Amino acid sequence: MDILKVVILAIIEGLTEFLPVSSTGHLIVASSFFGVAHEDFTKLFTIVIQLGTILSVVVLYFKRFFQSIDFYFKLLVAFIPAVVFGLLLSDFIDSLLESPITVAVTLILGGLVLLKVDDWFGDAENTEISYSTAFKIGLFQCLAMIPGMSRSGASIVGGMTQKLSRTAAAEFSFFLAVPTMLGATLKKSYDYYMAGFTLTTDQINYLIIGNVVGFVVALFAIKSFIGYLSKHGFKIFGYYRVVIGVAILIIHYFISPLTVI
Incomplete structure (x- = not known):
């Protein structure tokens, strides 16, 4: 990993984290192209730089985070x-993170859903979120444990x-990203710490730079989205x-196999 790759990956994270295009999928493919996806630091980096994008949500919606106790519940x-599915499926999820083909297939399937979702549900105007609705959204969020x-x-x-x-669904998704991404970052960091992984000075600087770049880019991405x-x-x-x-599949099978292992 070098500074150029750090900046590019951070830009990708900031641009894609809050768009329905899969930041994890883009990072897996990009780091595979760079030839660094197999490195332990890369895997840690792509998780930890989510902190910067989390902060962008807090900054943009600062007042909304203090609206009521009910909001936090x-x-x-x-x-x-x-939390439940993440703990139960941790090893399985990690194995999927090493598969650009999984990313390609889920990108396509998710894309087909997005092509029709406005026709199916686009006329709704409700902005009130009940506890039942919140829980069901949380269940849907678990689908994203599949990269792509x-x-x-x-x-x-x-x-x-x-x-x-x-708009209401998108904004609640942004708010939900804060505990979800923070929890994932803390767990992954703890796992690496317990495994004896230590950071060099350069790597610490890369994490700082990545978070700053991701934060700035995410600010613009959220507002534009x-x-x-x-x-x-x-x-x-x-x-x-x-x-x-489709492009990933063509590159993998007809040009140059993408692999991160």
């Missing part, structure tokens, strides 16, 4: 499924199935996912 209810599925995409679609408006989504819906993201997924 709903986030907790939505977060619980990720997209945490934001799964949780937004989950919200829309519960008759939430596109909400504006676009309220007017145009999900179709462009569906087409994008399908094109990228």
Whole structure:
């Protein structure tokens, strides 16, 4: 890993974390192209730089995070499924993180859903989130444990199935990202610490730079996404996912195999 790769991966994280296109999938493919996906530091880096993108949500929606105690309980209810399934399926999830083909297939499947989701649920205007709705969104979010599925995409679609408006579903997805991504970052960091993994000075600097870059890029990505989504819906993201997924398969099978092991 060098500084150029750090910046590029951080930009990818900031751009894609809150879009329904799968940041994890993009990072897996990008780091595979760079030839660093097999490195332990790369795997840690792609998790830890989520802290920067988390901070962008807190900054943009600062007042909303202090609206009521009820708000935090709903986030907790939505977060619980990720905790349960994350602990139960940890090893299986880690194995999937080494498969660009898994990313390609789930990008395509998720893209096909996004091409139709506006037709299925796009007319909803509800903005109120009940505890039952929060829990169901949390269950949908667990689909994103499959690389390429997209945490934001799964949780937004989950919200829309519960008759939430596109904007309300997207914003709750952003809020839910804070405990979910923070929990994933802390767990992965702890796992690496217990395994005896130590960071060099350069690696610590890379983590700092990655978080700063991811934070700045995510600020613009979130604001742009909400504006676009309220007017145009999900179709462009569906087409994008399908094109990228097909491109990955073509590159892997006909040009140069993508591998991270």
